Amino acid sequence: MKLHQLINMDTLQAWDGKFAIIASHYIRVTDGVRTQDYLGDFKFGTDAIISDTLTSTIAYQNGDLYYEVTDLNIDAPTMxxxxxxxxxDSALNEVL
Known part of the structure; x- marks a missing residue:
C-alpha cells in the first residue's frame, strides 16, 4: 500500500458512487469528490462481476491521489x- 495523504483507518468509511467506467480490465466509481479505480480482469453477468481477479485499486480525493494498493490477487466477485x-471491514481484510 502506498499512501499519498494521511489516512485515519479508524474513520475510513464506505461511500456510494456511480460507475463512470466499466470495462473488462478497469472499473471507475465516483461520487464527485472521491474516485476509486479498480484494475484487474473482470467478467460480467447480467448485473454483477461473475469471475476473475482484482489486481490493484487506486483512490483519489478531490482529484488528488489518495492511496494505491497494487500486487493484489483478490477474487473480484467476493470484493x-x-x-x-x-x-x-471485510474489504480491508482482503486488501491489507
Missing amino acids: AGYIENFDI
Whole structure:
C-alpha cells in the first residue's frame, strides 16, 4: 500500500458512487469528490462481476491521489460483494 495523504483507518468509511467506467480490465466509481479505480480482469453477468481477479485499486480525493494498493490477487466477485454491501471491514481484510 502506498499512501499519498494521511489516512485515519479508524474513520475510513464506505461511500456510494456511480460507475463512470466499466470495462473488462478497469472499473471507475465516483461520487464527485472521491474516485476509486479498480484494475484487474473482470467478467460480467447480467448485473454483477461473475469471475476473475482484482489486481490493484487506486483512490483519489478531490482529484488528488489518495492511496494505491497494487500486487493484489483478490477474487473480484467476493470484493464486489463487500463493496456493494458497504462492508469496509471485510474489504480491508482482503486488501491489507
